[in-house]
Amino acid sequence: MKNIKNMLQIFMIVLFTLLLKPALAQAPQDGSGKGERREEMKRQMEELEAKLNLTPEQRTKIEEIKKRNRDEAKGKMMALPADAAREEKGRIMKDAMIKADAEIMELLNTEQQSIYKAEKEKIKEQKKEKRMERKKANGK
Numbered sequence: 001m002k003n004i005k006n007m008l009q010i011f012m013i014v015l016f017t018l019l020l021k022p023a024l025a026q027a028p029q030d031g032s033g034k035g036e037r038r039e040e041m042k043r044q045m046e047e048l049e050a051k052l053n054l055t056p057e058q059r060t061k062i063e064e065i066k067k068r069n070r071d072e073a074k075g076k077m078m079a080l081p082a083d084a085a086r087e088e089k090g091r092i093m094k095d096a097m098i099k100a101d102a103e104i105m106e107l108l109n110t111e112q113q114s115i116y117k118a119e120k121e122k123i124k125e126q127k128k129e130k131r132m133e134r135k136k137a138n139g140k
Helices: 002-026 034-052 056-079 086-107 110-137
Strands: none
Touching (some): 034 110, 056 086, 086 110
């Protein structure tokens, strides 16, 4: 009876290991998970806002703009069917970012606008490089 119990335990461990291994193999190993990307974006925005030397009023208005646009985009995405294409969701987010950028630009003075444009371009290039690295790592 003990032998059967031991064999059953070993079988369960092997089965669990076999089921778990593919899931672990698919986990991003290069920091490309959504949590890491979200944190990176947050850090970049904090750095950008520091470089802009925003007034408290500008900071408050920008936070309101970002929240309003994020909420609108979430609402639009929630209204999509569950099987909506990833491209459609991406388009909604991109439209929200373009709208927010335009509103933010209106709040900034000329010097801040120059900094904002340059930093956004730098961030865009960094994202492009990371995408290329991920594609290379995935063999595409």
